[in-house]
Amino acid sequence: MFLQYIVDVLSLGSLYALFALGLVLVYGILKLVNFAYGELVLVIGYSIFLLKGSPFPWFFMAGTAILMSILFSIFTDYVAFRPVREKSVTAVLITSFAFATLLQNAALLLISAKPKNVPMPSFLSDSVQFLGVITPVRNLISIFVTFLCLIIFYQFMKRSTLGLAMRAAATNFNMTRMLGIPANLVITSAFAMSGLLAGIAGTLWMSKIANVFPGVGLEPLLIAFIATVIGGMRSVHGAVLGGFILAFIDMSFNYLLPQDILKFRDVFTFSIVILILLIRPQGLVKGPATGIRT
Amino acid sequence: MKMLEINNLQVNYGPVIAVKKVDLFVNQGETVVLLGANGAGKSSTLLSIAGVANKLLGKVKFSGKDITKFSPEKILTLGIATVPENRDIFPDLSVKENLVLGGYINRKKNNILQDTIEEVYNLFPILSERNSQVAGTLSGGEQQMLAIGRALMSKPKILLLDEPSLGLAPTIVEKIYEHIEQLKKDTNLTILLVEQHAMKALSIADRVYFLRLGEIVSSGKASDLKEKTDFKKIYFGE
Numbered sequence: 156m157f158l159q160y161i162v163d164v165l166s167l168g169s170l171y172a173l174f175a176l177g178l179v180l181v182y183g184i185l186k187l188v189n190f191a192y193g194e195l196v197l198v199i200g201y202s203i204f205l206l207k208g209s210p211f212p213w214f215f216m217a218g219t220a221i222l223m224s225i226l227f228s229i230f231t232d233y234v235a236f237r238p239v240r241e242k243s244v245t246a247v248l249i250t251s252f253a254f255a256t257l258l259q260n261a262a263l264l265l266i267s268a269k270p271k272n273v274p275m276p277s278f279l280s281d282s283v284q285f286l287g288v289i290t291p292v293r294n295l296i297s298i299f300v301t302f303l304c305l306i307i308f309y310q311f312m313k314r315s316t317l318g319l320a321m322r323a324a325a326t327n328f329n330m331t332r333m334l335g336i337p338a339n340l341v342i343t344s345a346f347a348m349s350g351l352l353a354g355i356a357g358t359l360w361m362s363k364i365a366n367v368f369p370g371v372g373l374e375p376l377l378i379a380f381i382a383t384v385i386g387g388m389r390s391v392h393g394a395v396l397g398g399f400i401l402a403f404i405d406m407s408f409n410y411l412l413p414q415d416i417l418k419f420r421d422v423f424t425f426s427i428v429i430l431i432l433l434i435r436p437q438g439l440v441k442g443p444a445t446g447i448r449t
Numbered sequence: 450m451k452m453l454e455i456n457n458l459q460v461n462y463g464p465v466i467a468v469k470k471v472d473l474f475v476n477q478g479e480t481v482v483l484l485g486a487n488g489a490g491k492s493s494t495l496l497s498i499a500g501v502a503n504k505l506l507g508k509v510k511f512s513g514k515d516i517t518k519f520s521p522e523k524i525l526t527l528g529i530a531t532v533p534e535n536r537d538i539f540p541d542l543s544v545k546e547n548l549v550l551g552g553y554i555n556r557k558k559n560n561i562l563q564d565t566i567e568e569v570y571n572l573f574p575i576l577s578e579r580n581s582q583v584a585g586t587l588s589g590g591e592q593q594m595l596a597i598g599r600a601l602m603s604k605p606k607i608l609l610l611d612e613p614s615l616g617l618a619p620t621i622v623e624k625i626y627e628h629i630e631q632l633k634k635d636t637n638l639t640i641l642l643v644e645q646h647a648m649k650a651l652s653i654a655d656r657v658y659f660l661r662l663g664e665i666v667s668s669g670k671a672s673d674l675k676e677k678t679d680f681k682k683i684y685f686g687e
Binding site: 316319320322323326327329330331332333334335336337338 | 500520521525526530533539541542546551603
């Protein structure tokens with residue numbers, strides 16, 4: 156029972172952590188929340204849906220979808236951020252919401268308001284049993300893929316010059332530019348990596364919910380946002396930690412709450428979130444000594 | 450030969466005008482000091498050369514080329530490196546990583562990068578001892594040395610140095626200035642220095658500009674000004 160609980164928390168938490176990490180990457184550098192972030196999951200879902208029936212193997216479809224997610228993430232920068240970046244925080248807030256709405260309505264108009272089935276290989280839903288734990292294969296894959304991503308991500312941020320430049324830019328963007336590091340390179344890389352992480356997490360998410368609809372991006376956005384707020388918006392460690400904590404809270408209520416109250420789970424979850432923020436308004440992990448956006 | 454030339458510069462932050470009218474030039478190989486009290490517009494002048502402050506009016510020329518509208522990254526690649534007022538080292542990165550980022554424009558030329566790191570370590574041996582230490586844990590003086598070393602990593606033609614004495618104990622200031630003099634001797638680097646610490650700055654300067662309330666009020670050779678100038682007037686007004 157306890158092991159089952161651990162596996163459940165870890166598999167959900169790994170998804171949440173990836174979503175949160177992708178969001179905080181852009182926030183760290185621009186000090187702006189990308190509210191069109193959730194739409195990357197929409198892009199993932201519809202990409203796989205539209206490739207349905209093509210002769211390509213599923214992994215190729217998923218790879219294409221993740222590539223689309225990266226491209227859309229970079230595209231978000233170009234249409235919603237770059238034109239108004241220098242102007243004001245409010246402007247970017249509105250443009251990124253507008254871009255999200257645009258994508259949702261495009262899906263509504265061009266495809267359908269109804270949920271569409273997203274094909275997934277059947278082995279993902281097969282159950283495996285070990286040490287008394289019964290869990291679908293996709294949960295174990297989520298955990299494995301996430302830990303792999305985190306290791307690669309941390310190594311990249313530590314060892315590569317671009318990774319160092321991105322960390323430096325998150326601390327002091329202007330100083331980074333004064334060292335000859337192009338602002339646009341750093342920002343585009345952040346959006347691309349954000350798109351990659353959201354793409355991987357989005358594909359795993361799709362394997363869970365198995366269908367896509369115009370509003371599909373809202374929940375991942377909310378998850379990522381809350382996880383980063385809990386963990387601390389200035390730190391990538393915080394985002395990862397926040398993701399796992401949020402999953403821990405969610406899953407605990409799944410186990411604890413009686414069946415007829417379970418549908419109100421979010422009320423309980425958010426109460427805990429509020430409680431955490433009352434005690435630590437800056438989030439659990441203190442990030443690098445960065446200024447706020449001016 | 451004029452390396453850097455600023456004409457009629459005006460800088461503003463929203464409605465606040467930080468620099469009203471600044472004309473100055475720096476010849477190749479010279480050390481020029483910009484003196485003035487707090488809020489005189491010294492740092493804003495420097496940052497506008499580096500391309501990060503809002504220039505309202507005026508022209509900045511480097512080796513005869515108009516660079517007024519250039520981005521900070523472009524300006525660095527031309528050979529203008531900046532050590533900003535608060536040093537602005539990256540506190541979460543190691544000393545070595547800070548230097549590596551300073552050498553970003555040479556990142557593809559591994560041997561140049563390694564040689565330059567060696568040169569910086571020769572100039573500031575303490576940094577080589579602190580090599581893998583996180584920069585935020587360095588002392589103020591060491592952070593200043595790191596900031597200067599990081600700027601040198603791009604092999605600049607001119608160094609913009611903003612108040613290297615800020616917040617440091619007198620003996621440390623002494624040491625920093627010894628290093629700067631050593632650097633001048635070794636490399637014949639052109640330096641534009643901003644200071645409040647007038648006597649210290651004058652000791653290494655060739656020429657001086659006095660800035661008051663955003664305007665240049667006087668200028669001249671450092672050796673002449675050292676005796677003649679009424680510093681009180683510059684700092685406290687009439």
